[in-house]
Amino acid sequence: MSATNAITRPTLSPASIAIAAGVGSLTVGMVVALWALVASVVGGMVTVLPLGQALLVGLALGAVIGAFRERRDTPLVIAVGAGLVVALVWLLVSGFRPLGLEAVEPVWGVAYAFIALAVAGQLVRYGLRDFDLRRPRRDVLERVIVRLLRGFGFSFFAVIILFPFWYMLSASLKGRAAMLRDPANLAIEFHLGVRQLLVGYREVLFTFDFLNFIGNSALVAFVTMVVTLVMAVLGAYAVTRLAFPGRTFLSRSILLIYMFPAIVLVIPLYAVFTQLGLRNTLPGLLIVYPATTIPVALYMLRSYFQTLPKDLEEAGLIDGCTRAQVIWRITLPLSMPAMASVGLYVFMIAWNEFLFAFMFLDNPAIFTLPRGMVMLDSQEVPRQYLMAGAMIITLPIMLLFFWFEKYLVGGLTAGGVKG
Amino acid sequence: MAVRRMTLEAREARLAYWMLAPTFAVILLIVLFPVLLNVWLSFKPVTxxxxxxxxxxxxxxxMQQPEDAGDELVLRLTMRNGSQRITLFGVDWQKTLPAGLTLTTVEPRCEQDGRTVACAFGDWEGGYRETLELTFVADAAYLEAGSPDVREAPTDMRAQAENIITSFVFTLDNYRRVLTGTDFWPSLRITLVYTFFSSVGSILLGLFAAQLLNSRFRGQGMLRGLFLFPYVAPVIAVAFVWAFFLDPFSGTVNALGQRWDLLAGPVNFLGQRSIELSLFGLSFAFPLALASVVAFSSWNYFPFAFLFILARLQAVPVDMYEAADVDGAGPFAQFWYITLPNLAGILAVLFLLRFMFLINKFEDIFLLTGGAAGTKNLPVLIYDEAFARSDIGAGSAVAMVLFLVLLIFMFFYYRFAPENE
Incomplete structure (x- = not known):
């Protein structure tokens, strides 16, 4: 870095060109790798990964973009143009397979190559923008690395987050034979027609009775949510607004209770519930679920109640309201956002809960969705059905989550300590 | 006046206790009582x-059905105690016979009263068996009724049993067996390794993600929502997805990896205990399956760390960075000297929280590998002992050990976590 600092003459330094070439190389490498992944996994094409070539091509592209600078930028025409030229050269040298398509695709292959490298050119330009490459400050290299890391980061997270869910969707629409023929091809085969595509969903919903499980899960999650909210509101109000001996201790212990591990509770609860005849029943589940969610709900609501002004409630009390009226008419309306986020959060926990459902439920008539998924997990059931089941259990929670995203994020951060 | 205030306070406290009562009751019954019961069970020989x-x-x-009046009907009872170990007290057998049958067997334990035959067998030890033949003489009334099947006649058999859970039989065998068994110590080590690396992994991923999203731009809210997907999705769904795309033969990762020359051959990510890696000429055994479940858990829980870190990052005053800019500090220096010190507290709390949750995480490993290939952590061992091997006592003993380890971390959390993080 000190070497870069020493160079102050207003001409392009070799160091600047090297930085630009490095940016070009890594950017093109990333673009090509992403392209190959998307082409294979979404487009269903057979790809190879010409990473070495991509890095080399990128070196050239970066150097060109770094050399033609106007003030602190490279003109768009030059960046995109350089990308197109480099694409043309690469096409000719590689025999029209610049991006790792295994088969030669005359029209589309060429178009893909031009588009991808034009995008790469623009990205390299973007990566170098605002830097004075003629007089590089000593932190230019650092800032370039940060930009590369950001680019890498967004690509990386896009892949690791979207890929599993794309896989779930695609595999739920794909028969066993197609999956075995080419596991890397996750394209959706629209030409099969809707009936054929959705066969997994039909089987799972009707033959494997998931329709019923959806009802059970919704019932369990909803009742858990209501019971938890009622009890947590009472508890949180008492802890924040009323003075009583042991209040501080209680307030601090709530969260610890929540951390008592389910796996330690499961054996004794199994033993007791078996003897009481509660084990293989939905009421049994409905006793356990609120117990596991009340502490965290109470903790979250407590945090929220602490932010509400006491004056309103005191005014209400002076005006002759009872405590119950104060809670019902003042506190609750004021805490609707918190109630929404806590409610959603609890609903989500109960909907997703696996361990107790797995241990307690044997009777298929009262299975919840996670328990139903375990039932699907056998040699005889095609994976397509299992993925259809996974979609069925995931979609509602995702939809809820997208609708109420703001609330849920609030909920997750307020007490967000789900295991 | 003082008296009146006292009563007001007392009344308020009483109201508070009433409002907390349902919560107390539920937590007492479903959380605290089971923990105590678990201690109890861990000292008992329960299957x-x-x-x-x-x-x-x-x-x-x-054995013999009467043809004519005066013939005998022989009923054989093959009886046993359904349990191999538990004594049954006061075993009573009773049957309401069809009309026209008279008991002739001399059997001091049985007697006939009208149409009812009742036998009092007394106490049966565990595994007790007995075969008893009862002979009846049939008269015309029985035959006229069409010789009804005696087996169909209403029977009642009952006994009192000692409840193994409430009895006072104790043993240290569970602990002895668990602690000297082959599974426990490796499992403890696997638990700690899995927990540590998954916690660190999810926090590092969360830190990286939070850095990416810690600037205002269009679509930031939507991206933030997207980043939470792995955490919000039901673990049972995403675990199956991972298991399928990591499959050595029909999995996408292996197919692409081989096609792109990144993998030499199919790799069984979730089924292979260890793989030889050589790095700089040093070759070592890399615990592959364990690393895969660590990767899954890091992926599953990074959004949790991400949310907390992002919230904290947004509270760091911008002028600190501006001042650093003026002083000529580069982005790395700013990260090292401003961002990290500001995050130190939340990172420590996050690590403790994550550690406490992951140390008793059952689903992830159970669903991905079932505890095979060197991934059996203590929670899966608890399940194996208690339910796969049907040894409730041993399972409880493992659970106790796990709980003790957890208590240590809870203590640290209680001591060092800020009151409102």
Whole structure:
């Protein structure tokens, strides 16, 4: 870095060109790798990964973009143009397979190559923008690395987050034979027609009775949510607004209770519930679920109640309201956002809960969705059905989550300590 | 006046206790009581079969059916105690016979009263068996009724059993067996390794993600929502997805990896205990399956760390960065000297929280590998002992050890976590 600092003459330094070439190389490498992944996994094409070539091509592209600078930028025409030229050269040298398509695709292959490298050119330009490459400050290299890391980061997270869910969707629409023929091809085969595509969903919903499980899960999650909210509101109000001996201790212990591990509770609860005849029943589940969610709900609501002004409630009390009226008419309306986020959060926990459902439920008539998924997990059931089941259990929670995203994020951060 | 204030306070406290009562009741019954019961069970020889109250069993067989009045009807009872270990007290057998049958067997334990035959067998030890033949003389009334099948006649058999859970039989065998077994110590090590690396992994991923999203731009809210997907999705769904795309033969990762020359051959990510890696000429055994479940858990829980870190990052005053800019500090220096010190507290809390949750995480490993290939952590071991091997006592003993380890971390959390993080 000190070497870069020493160079102050207003001409392009070799160091600047090297930085630009490095940016070009890594950017093109990333673009090509992403392209190959998307082409294979979404487009269903057979790809190879010409990473070495991509890095080399990128070196050239970066150097060109770094050399033609106007003030602190490279003109768009030059960046995109350089990308197109480099694409043309690469096409000719590689025999029209610049991006790792295994088969030669005359029209589309060429178009893909031009588009991808034009995008790469623009990205390299973007990566170098605002830097004075003629007089590089000593932190230019650092800032370039940060930009590369950001680019890498967004690509990386896009892949690791979207890929599993794309896989779930695609595999739920794909028969066993197609999956075995080419596991890397996750394209959706629209030409099969809707009936054929959705066969997994039909089987799972009707033959494997998931329709019923959806009802059970919704019932369990909803009742858990209501019971938890009622009890947590009472508890949180008492802890924040009323003075009583042991209040501080209680307030601090709530969260610890929540951390008592389910796996330690499961054996004794199994033993007791078996003897009481509660084990293989939905009421049994409905006793356990609120117990596991009340502490965290109470903790979250407590945090929220602490932010509400006491004056309103005191005014209400002076005006002759009872405590119950104060809670019902003042506190609750004021805490609707918190109630929404806590409610959603609890609903989500109960909907997703696996361990107790797995241990307690044997009777298929009262299975919840996670328990139903375990039932699907056998040699005889095609994976397509299992993925259809996974979609069925995931979609509602995702939809809820997208609708109420703001609330849920609030909920997750307020007490967000789900295991 | 003082008296009146006292009563007001007392009344308020009483109201508070009433409002907290349901919560107390539920937590006492479903959380604290089971933990205590778990301690109790861990010192008792309980198996899964003992949980159902043992019952006496009697199979009836008609050995001889009367043809004419005066003939004999022979009923054979093959009886046993349904439990191998638990004593049954006061075993009673009773049957309401069809009309026209008279008991002739001399059997001091049985007597006939009208149409009812009742036998009092007394106490049966565990594994007790007995075969008893009862002979009846049939008269015309029986034959006229069409010789009804005696086995169909209403029977009642009952006994009292000692409840293994409430009895005072104790043993240290569970702990002895668990602690000297082959599974426990490796499992403890696997638990700690899995927990540590998954916690660190999820926090590092969360830190990286939070850095990416810690600037205002269009679509930031939507991206933030997207980043939470792995955490919000049901673990059972995403675990199956991972298991499928990591499959050595029909999985996408292996197919792409081989096509792109990144993998030499199919890799069984979740089924292979260790793989030889050589790095700089040093070759070592890399625990592949364990690393895969660590990757899954890091992926599953990074959004949790991400949310907390992002919230904290947004509270760091911008002028600190501006001042650093003026002073000529580069982005790395700013990260090192401003961002990290500001995050130190939340990172420590996050690590403790994550550690406490992951140390007793059952689903992830159970669903991905079932505890095979060197991934059996203590929670999966608890399940194996208690339910796969039907040894409730041993399972409880493992659970106790796990709980003790957890208590240590809870103590640290209670001591060092800020009151409102």
């Amino acid at each position: 899964l079969a003992d949980l159902r109250a043992p019952v006496p069993v009697a199979n009836e067989r008609v």
